[in-house]
Amino acid sequence: MRTGIPRIIALAALPLLTAGCATTGAVDTNPLNAFAPVSDRTASVTGKQTVWLQSAEEARKAGERVQALVRNRTVGPDTAVQVALLNNKGLQAAYADIGMSAADVWQETMLVNPPISIGVIGVDPVRTVEAAVVTNILALITRPRRVAIAEARFRQAQLRAAEETLRLAADTRRAWIEAVAAWERVAYLNRAQAAADAASALAQKLGETGAFTKTGQAREHVFYAELAGQTAEARMQARMAKEALTRLMGLWGYDVDYQVPDALPALPKGTKAKRAIETEALKNRVDLEIARLELQALARSYGLTSATRYVSDLGLRSGVEIEREEEEDGSTRTEVIGIAEIDFVIPIFDTGKARMRKAELAYMQAANLLAERAVNIRSEARGAYDAYRSTYDIARHYRNNVIPLRTTIEEESLLTYNGMITNTFELLADTRAKIDSIMLSLNAKRQFWLADVDLGTAIHGGGSGSSPAMATEVAAAGDGGGGH
CATH class of the missing domain: 1.20.1600.10 (Outer membrane efflux proteins (OEP))
Incomplete structure (x- = not known):
């Protein structure tokens, strides 16, 4: 009898275990396969490669590639976008949603773990043993719908990852434009300031000879001083614009030693x-x-x-009841009775x-x-x-x-x-x-x-x-x- 109970319980649970193994095998748990549609779609728009880093080795290779692209180099818009797609940690965090959504689909394909109950009533030589397995019938019936919903959420996660990639690429390109435009303003103001400096020096020399009035000298000097202030402000704004670009590219340390051009492309x-x-x-x-x-x-x-x-909870309870009784002649009789029960909620109050x-x-x-x-x-x-x-x-x-x-x-x-x-x-x-x-x-x-x-x-x-x-x-x- 001791070996019979586990055997009966195992036989009752075997169909559930078999169904669970059959469904989970169809789920693709490879993160690279889940990421491939994202990479393909964004590459067709940006023309650049994006990666979902899965290991320290992959991160190291991506870092080496980033260093080769930016360190002590002049960075163009396409290079800036490529660096951001490889190196921005916020983008890598967004990609994790794909894996979590894939795990949700995987979870929905699995059957609900069945509760197993074992009870003993009485003592030797007379006792009753009950063993039962509870199956959530409603979960089995609704599983295809729940899997379909999870799959839709998974496709949404892929599209959101693609959207975040496109957003980062666009933001990086804008930041590059802002940085280059700021330095272009600085370059022009530097040239204008140099010309104003020469004019101011000439006005001072002419004033010393009496050939130039003090009013004329003051106008030349204040013009140069105003340009100097404008140039300093423009240089500060250019540095801030470059820092914004650096943040989007995820650079720090020696990798920030890169340059941007002095002028935007011509129209x-x-x-x-x-x-x-x-x-x-x-x-x-x-x-x-x-x-x-x-x-x-x-x-x-x-x-x-x-x-x-109407039926929000439906369970099937199946098992056996083993009764052991002592006969008048002193022998023991064992009787095995099958059990089948259905549990459900009656929608009396909540319809x-x-x-x-x-x-x-x-x-x-x-x-x-x-x-x-x-x-x-x-x-x-x-x-x-x-x-x-x-x-x-x-x-x-x-x-x-x-x-x-x-x-x-x-x-x-x-x-x-x-x-x-x-x-x-x-x-x-x-x-x-x-x-x-x-x-x-x-x-x-x-x-x-x-x-x-x-x-x-x-x-x-x-x-x-x-x-x-x-x-x-x-x-x-x-x-x-x-x-x-």
């Missing part, structure tokens, strides 16, 4: 033609796919809630209406958020392309019209000043006006390249406003030059 000959910008954005935006999956997951969750509306209503509202909320996201994406795409074309026209206008005219005015003013036709005040006013125009021109070029980045995020995702505010969860519903 392209023409702009990109986007005839169907809205359609392209609706087709490629990652956040829209995330919202669609949210709606699918909530639809499945609604079905799960409907299936468990599931509240859960159904909550699931319905969650689905309606997700549907409205998806529709809103589609409308916003269309608007963002139109606005981004309009900004892209407009900033290009403005920057080209400064380059082709304003700056040449300012240069002509300054040259003519210098000629008339040397001929003693105009005074110092007029010459300095024209020089200041040219400096202001050049600074506006540099800013217009910067705005164009930033708009170029924004156009990419409007089409593919990764912008600051990409992710929809999905507050509903399935659980709730179911339950260049030299550098610096």
